[in-house]
Amino acid sequence: NAGVTQTPKFQVLKTGQSMTLQCAQDMNHNSMYWYRQDPGMGLRLIYYSASEGTTDKGEVPNGYNVSRLNKREFSLRLESAAPSQTSVYFCASSDYRESTFGSGTRLTVV
Amino acid sequence: AQKITQTQPGMFVQEKEAVTLDCTYDTSDQSYGLFWYKQPSSGEMIFLIYQGSYDEQNATEGRYSLNFQKARKSANLVISASQLGDSAMYFCAMRETTDSWGKFQFGAGTQVVVTP
Numbered sequence: 001n002a003g004v005t006q007t008p009k010f011q012v013l014k015t016g017q018s019m020t021l022q023c024a025q026d027m028n029h030n031s032m033y034w035y036r037q038d039p040g041m042g043l044r045l046i047y048y049s050a051s052e053g054t055t056d057k058g059e060v061p062n063g064y065n066v067s068r069l070n071k072r073e074f075s076l077r078l079e080s081a082a083p084s085q086t087s088v089y090f091c092a093s094s095d096y097r098e099s100t101f102g103s104g105t106r107l108t109v110v
Numbered sequence: 111a112q113k114i115t116q117t118q119p120g121m122f123v124q125e126k127e128a129v130t131l132d133c134t135y136d137t138s139d140q141s142y143g144l145f146w147y148k149q150p151s152s153g154e155m156i157f158l159i160y161q162g163s164y165d166e167q168n169a170t171e172g173r174y175s176l177n178f179q180k181a182r183k184s185a186n187l188v189i190s191a192s193q194l195g196d197s198a199m200y201f202c203a204m205r206e207t208t209d210s211w212g213k214f215q216f217g218a219g220t221q222v223v224v225t226p
Binding site: 096103 | 143145147153154155156157160162201205213214216217218219
């Protein structure tokens with residue numbers, strides 16, 4: 001089925017550990033995004049990529065890095081995880097008139 | 111500055127009734143897009159409907175319609191004939207050309223509870 005696939009779905013990290021969240025889309029969309037959603041709150045943009053080869057910071061980029069590997073894949077890296085990064089992370093892709101989200105990664109940093 | 115405003119934090123609606131969710135936005139762009147998403151308690155984000163700023167007609171998708179009033183900068187979502195499965199959080203979002211059709215701005219959301 002066409003869509004956005006995120007891995008992993010759940011992850012527990014210790015403070016200071018690093019990890020990469022993977023995202024792949026087969027919608028042939030140009031734009032891809034990483035958001036975080038904290039309990040009871042809306043979505044905050046971490047980074048986005050308007051097209052292959054470009055990335056830009058969103059509202060809350062500190063502590064994160066991204067790589068737009070190709071048109072399909074956009075990964076998010078936490079270099080040194082902190083408890084404040086405990087959240088649900090969503091990847092999304094979009095073209096002009098539609099947008100699709102992945103199912104989310106629930107990350108806990110202890 | 112807040113670009114997307116959803117003034118209703120929560121709403122109750124009876125099954126089979128229609129409900130209108132408010133969304134106002136702020137932009138100086140002439141070309142932009144407006145999106146609505148549904149987030150049920152299971153957590154996934156479901157795309158519902160899109161309205162382009164140059165679209166002459168209001169968007170419709172099944173039971174969802176978007177009441178687009180460009181001069182008032184509002185893009186209200188109307189859900190007709192509410193069902194129990196419509197209980198969810200609903201988010202309004204905007205994308206502007208000044209960001210090269212890049213980032214979305216999301217509102218804070220409206221929690222809808224459909225009662226029997």
